[in-house]
Amino acid sequence: MSTNLQFDQIRLPRECDALRQEVRAFLADEIAKGTFDPHRPGHGDSHDRAFSKRIGAKGWIGMTWPKKYGGHERSFLERYVVTEEFRVANAPVRSHFVADRQSGPILLKYASEHVKTNILPRICRGELCFVIGMSEPGSGSDLFAVKTKATKVDKGWGINGSKIWTSNAHIADYMIALFRTSPPTNENRRHGLTQFLVDMKTDGIKVNPIYQMSGQHDFNEVVFDDAFVPDDHVLGEIDGAWKQATSELAYERSGPERFLETFYVLLELIRAIGPEPDARSADGLGRLVAQLHTLRRMSVSVAGMLQAGKEPVVEAAIVKDLGTVWEQKLPNRVRELTAFLAPDIANRVTLEEQLAFATTIAPKLTIQGGTTEILRGIIARGLGLR
Numbered sequence: 001m002s003t004n005l006q007f008d009q010i011r012l013p014r015e016c017d018a019l020r021q022e023v024r025a026f027l028a029d030e031i032a033k034g035t036f037d038p039h040r041p042g043h044g045d046s047h048d049r050a051f052s053k054r055i056g057a058k059g060w061i062g063m064t065w066p067k068k069y070g071g072h073e074r075s076f077l078e079r080y081v082v083t084e085e086f087r088v089a090n091a092p093v094r095s096h097f098v099a100d101r102q103s104g105p106i107l108l109k110y111a112s113e114h115v116k117t118n119i120l121p122r123i124c125r126g127e128l129c130f131v132i133g134m135s136e137p138g139s140g141s142d143l144f145a146v147k148t149k150a151t152k153v154d155k156g157w158g159i160n161g162s163k164i165w166t167s168n169a170h171i172a173d174y175m176i177a178l179f180r181t182s183p184p185t186n187e188n189r190r191h192g193l194t195q196f197l198v199d200m201k202t203d204g205i206k207v208n209p210i211y212q213m214s215g216q217h218d219f220n221e222v223v224f225d226d227a228f229v230p231d232d233h234v235l236g237e238i239d240g241a242w243k244q245a246t247s248e249l250a251y252e253r254s255g256p257e258r259f260l261e262t263f264y265v266l267l268e269l270i271r272a273i274g275p276e277p278d279a280r281s282a283d284g285l286g287r288l289v290a291q292l293h294t295l296r297r298m299s300v301s302v303a304g305m306l307q308a309g310k311e312p313v314v315e316a317a318i319v320k321d322l323g324t325v326w327e328q329k330l331p332n333r334v335r336e337l338t339a340f341l342a343p344d345i346a347n348r349v350t351l352e353e354q355l356a357f358a359t360t361i362a363p364k365l366t367i368q369g370g371t372t373e374i375l376r377g378i379i380a381r382g383l384g385l386r
Contacts, residue, residue, distance in 0.1 A: 012081065038089050099174075298322075
């Protein structure tokens with residue numbers, strides 16, 4: 001059955017303009033203090049818990065959540081502005097970002113009341129780091145092929161198996177994980193999956209690092225060996241979490257972080273070609289900016305649909321697919337456009353450092369958040385093609 005795909009025409013309201021200026025002033029002050037360097041390659045993927053706490057104190061984590069849990073009941077569009085400004089500035093937001101983007105909304109929907117009152121205010125204060133436990137060895141982004149088992153024991157569940165490509169598991173406080181609690185049926189291979197809130201300090205959990213070509217360590221393998229999860233950490237319906245997991249991905253796949261991860265090289269390109277580019281540079285830059293603007297309009301549209309209470313899973317998959325392919329190709333396109341520039345341009349060293357870094361991290365971009373192949377399967381199903 002096909003889905004009626006659409007990207008609503010949405011413009012950011014006026015209150016977003018004032019918020020944007022407030023965020024920019026905060027970031028300028030942090031940069032002036034030496035908290036982070038916006039030109040340092042990869043700084044946007046680093047962790048700074050003290051910085052996250054200052055962001056929390058500004059009210060910019062859990063912005064859309066109820067005030068009773070520490071949130072601020074602001075709009076998804078206002079949250080979009082904050083996310084966009086922090087990503088463009090290359091700010092170190094990894095410590096709190098996943099908790100803010102998708103873990104918190106899942107807890108709001110499915111966690112017990114005492115879990116929500118305990119954990120959500122701490123997320124809003126920038127105190128907690130969350131990770132997502134979905135992909136597994138041998139199944140990748142095929143969530144319905146999950147094999148890590150949760151077996152019922154006294155007052156909880158025993159977990160055995162492993163997760164892979166688990167970003168930031170080595171620094172995380174909690175994981176929201178998808179485990180198999182029953183076998184799939186012939187009629188429904190989606191049956192038998194349950195979501196759990198896992199305390200990463202639990203005995204029986206081992207985190208093994210996976211290093212990238214850049215030397216970065218954010219991916220991990222997480223191994224569970226009779227790890228215990230209490231009953232009150234089950235999230236939602238036992239054996240019926242596939243709907244929860246797929247709706248969660250609308251939050252994960254549609255934000256500006258899905259096309260701004262190598263944005264810094266575009267800024268360096270603009271600095272390199274200067275205010276009077278030749279025809280070749282102007283044409284290349286114009287095409288890149290037009291593509292970026294299109295991705296941004298689509299992403300803002302999805303934020304508006306989330307604000308309206310919709311679950312734009314397929315639209316989010318389109319944003320993630322197009323966005324990560326674009327940001328993956330961006331370093332090579334910038335390298336082509338700067339190949340004929342004078343060797344003594346003022347930012348040549350910074351440009352080369354950023355291009356080298358962006359090139360080495362680019363392969364991961366179409367893996368994290370769901371591989372391109374899985375995303376295109378979701379899109380094809382939404383179009384009625386499979």
